[in-house]
Amino acid sequence: MRNIRYPGRREFLKGSALAALSLLTPLQGFSNKKNPVLILRSSWQTVNIGDIGHTPGVLALLEKYLPGVEVRLWPSDVGNGVEEMLMKRFPKLKIIKTDEDKKSAMAEADFMLHGSGPSLVARATLEDWRKTGKPYGVYGITFPGVYGTPDQARKASPQDIELLNNARFAYFRDSVSLSIAKEVGVKCPIMEFGPDGAFAVDVKDDASAIDFMKTHHLEEGKFMCVIPRYRYTPWWKIPSKKRTIDEEKDAINQKMKEHDNGPIRDTIIAVVRQTSMKILICPEDETQVSIGKEMLYDKLPEDVKAKVVLREKYWLTDEAVSTYIRSAGLFGLEMHSPIMCIGNGIPATVGRFGEQTSKGFMWKDIGLGDWLFDMDVPSDVSAITPAVLAIAKDPKSAKKKALKARDFVVKRQQETMAVLKKNLYS
Structure with a gap:
């Protein structure tokens, strides 16, 4: 856009x-x-x-x-x-x-x-x-x-x-x-x-979120959530959609998946190595479980992987919200998980693409323009890691900023x- x-x-x-x-x-x-x-x-x-x-x-x-x-x-x-x-x-x-x-x-x-x-x-x-x-x-x-x-x-x-x-x-x-x-x-x-x-x-499933966190040794306020994605949602990978593969869109997805998810992976590495935060890789839609494994988790260095959890199953909104509100923040390439985070006073950044609609610009509208990154603009891409590190290193200031946006x-x-x-x- x-x-x-x-x-x-x-x-x-x-x-x-x-x-x-x-x-x-x-x-x-x-x-x-x-x-x-x-x-x-x-x-x-x-x-x-x-x-x-x-x-x-x-x-x-x-x-x-x-x-x-x-x-x-x-x-x-x-x-x-x-x-x-x-x-x-x-x-x-x-x-x-x-x-x-x-x-x-x-x-x-x-x-x-x-x-x-x-x-x-x-x-x-x-x-x-x-x-x-x-x-x-x-x-x-x-x-x-x-x-x-x-x-x-x-x-x-x-x-x-x-x-x-x-x-x-x-x-x-x-x-x-x-x-x-x-x-x-x-x-x-x-x-x-x-x-x-x-x-x-405000739907929540606290019991499921807490159980998952305990199982994977995630402590409240001491981990960040990450969401990967393709340029185009590959609906053809979801059986219930009954769609044939869109060859043109799939080709773009394959071409750009490292370009888009590589910087997110680099940010994971920086957060794990420079702070005490752990990382939870999670999906916003069903197709993101596999790309999270392929493009983020599997490509991490072993020392980083030890502090990263991959959620291997899709979840519903209530469990996701109950998890997000216990995190220190969220980053990645999606829109609505950040929306639900900010709505609950949790810091969240957004990565967007030219192929998307204009929805991502709402981050500027609510006062979070410096947490919005265009993946087609090199200066924006290079700003992702510093912005997320700032959240991880100073959660109180980041939360104050998130609450101001929520109040608006x-x-x-x-x-x-x-x-x-x-x-x-x-």
């Missing part, structure tokens, strides 16, 4: 301050019910703990700021233990499962909220909802969600533009998306930066939920 103009931090903060004025804008709420019904359209897939995390994050915000609302989750996928995880944390949640459930929800609900995601994922559902004449909003997406060059990224579909124009509000999880939306003609009444829902994740996110969460409330209640 090179050559996209990134709004300056001062410009962005000015816009965020002005965003508070939106709370004063006269809004016509829809429902006069004491307990209005809201459909949360979310839960896109279960093979990535970040995609899983969008849903419990937004549910936690709704529970906190709109406690009288009856929430019905309309998921794409809550299998593989995700439904059980959600119901443990939100026992009153109603999950839409059948066609009859969908029909009833469309008739009874007062508002539809499109949850966080890499794009306007549920555009088809929003199209059907529009026919009811009832309001909807979009919460924390990247737009338009196209992977590729800046010119490709600006090719938003007319359908998406129309859907956003007719929403009560549209919150974008990175300022580059907001800028592109304005550039291509989106004119939603309220268009602002709104944090990814996963920042609010929390303020925006409060403001965005207030807008939802004004749009929901008449």
